[in-house]
Amino acid sequence: xxxxxxxxxxxxxxxxxxxxxxxxxxxxxxxxxxxxxxxxxxxxxxxxxxxxxxxxxxxxxxxxxxxxxxxxxxxxxxxxxxxxxxxxxxxxxxxxxxxxxxxxxxxxxxxxxxxxxxxxxxxxxxxxxxxxxxxxxxxxxxxxxxxxxxxxxxxxxxxxxxxxxxxxxxxxxxxxxxxxxxxxxxxxxxxxxxxxxxxxxxxxxxxxxxxxx
Amino acid sequence: xxxxxxxxxxxxxxxxxxxxxxxxxxxxxxxxxxxxxxxxxxxxxxxxxxxxxxxxxxxxxxxxxxxxxxxxxxxxxxxxxxxxxxxxxxxxxxxxxxxxxxxxxxxxxxxxxxxxxxxxxxxxxxxxxxxxxxxxxxxxxxxxxxxxxxxxxxxxxxxxxxxxxxxxxxxxxxxxxxxxxxxxxxxxxx
Numbered sequence: 001x002x003x004x005x006x007x008x009x010x011x012x013x014x015x016x017x018x019x020x021x022x023x024x025x026x027x028x029x030x031x032x033x034x035x036x037x038x039x040x041x042x043x044x045x046x047x048x049x050x051x052x053x054x055x056x057x058x059x060x061x062x063x064x065x066x067x068x069x070x071x072x073x074x075x076x077x078x079x080x081x082x083x084x085x086x087x088x089x090x091x092x093x094x095x096x097x098x099x100x101x102x103x104x105x106x107x108x109x110x111x112x113x114x115x116x117x118x119x120x121x122x123x124x125x126x127x128x129x130x131x132x133x134x135x136x137x138x139x140x141x142x143x144x145x146x147x148x149x150x151x152x153x154x155x156x157x158x159x160x161x162x163x164x165x166x167x168x169x170x171x172x173x174x175x176x177x178x179x180x181x182x183x184x185x186x187x188x189x190x191x192x193x194x195x196x197x198x199x200x201x202x203x204x205x206x207x208x209x210x211x212x213x
Numbered sequence: 214x215x216x217x218x219x220x221x222x223x224x225x226x227x228x229x230x231x232x233x234x235x236x237x238x239x240x241x242x243x244x245x246x247x248x249x250x251x252x253x254x255x256x257x258x259x260x261x262x263x264x265x266x267x268x269x270x271x272x273x274x275x276x277x278x279x280x281x282x283x284x285x286x287x288x289x290x291x292x293x294x295x296x297x298x299x300x301x302x303x304x305x306x307x308x309x310x311x312x313x314x315x316x317x318x319x320x321x322x323x324x325x326x327x328x329x330x331x332x333x334x335x336x337x338x339x340x341x342x343x344x345x346x347x348x349x350x351x352x353x354x355x356x357x358x359x360x361x362x363x364x365x366x367x368x369x370x371x372x373x374x375x376x377x378x379x380x381x382x383x384x385x386x387x388x389x390x391x392x393x394x395x396x397x398x399x400x401x402x403x
Contacts, residue, residue: 030400030401031400031401032398032399032400032401033397033398033399033400034397034398034400035395035396035397035398036392036395036396036397036398037394037395039391039392039393039394039396040378040391040392040396040398041389041390041391041392042376042389042390042391043388043389044346044387044388044389044390045388049398049400051396051398065401078400080400
């Protein structure tokens, strides 16, 4: 008996044809509302949007997906084809649990990643850190701060070359000559792990510590 | 006796002559200002009623070209009336032709064009629409030598976004839009 392949092939072709646009729509599924008090510009052909604030009032952009967060900035450029947002002129990003101040902020919406630079200040619960660059995932995932990082958590404060904040683990990984100080002393090591849950600091590798009674 | 008869004859001739002279003189009536005003008013009304507008159009089609003689607007007017410097339009429908090709459908409640056809202003609810884009405004202005269209109170919408702005500037292809003052944008999410 001769088998009929063409209905299967046609079915597969139709399935592929439908799945393509659906996937594309899903990929560019960012939903955002912007209020630009200082004017704006739109290039419909290039799909590039510019938004401006005023010296008195910054622009605001509220993102509803993938996570709900709000960005205030002096100016912002949205490249819709590349799904990239560049915000500058003093940026404040505030989400459910974090607040980030930076001179500039790039949001890579396709990859759900961001990079903040020009000097950053991050506040996440009781953890506060400053550094030159902060990168990470928009929706959860680790945040990595580099460049003269200084941090504080409860009674601890310290510095490091690199700080990785893992929200899911509730831990902060410090490297690059990390130092932790508290009222009675300080400790230096190669790597440190700060537990935000328990407040414990774990030092790995050769450690140097000074304790004052 | 002859002397008296002569005098009487002279008097009669003088009286008859005066009467004849007086009868041929125009009649002078006393001047009364109020009746004069009353009389003039109906004359003015008669003049307005009799004199039709300089140009009155119904269901007329107007084409506007730019300084390069390229067709930009093709509009059908419900009514149009010329008054001094402008044509006043009511019930405007038609097409706007961007330089890049194609056209936008145009609708406006009213508008006006300068008598030289060099400046168009559409007012009321102004809608420019194409398959992929709809732009609604309260006011839209175009000039024969201009590189932009100017609008007020705009709502731009397509299937992916909605933009609300008070004052806007559009390039002639309606692809580049610049807003002044506060604008509100909703992107994505239908």
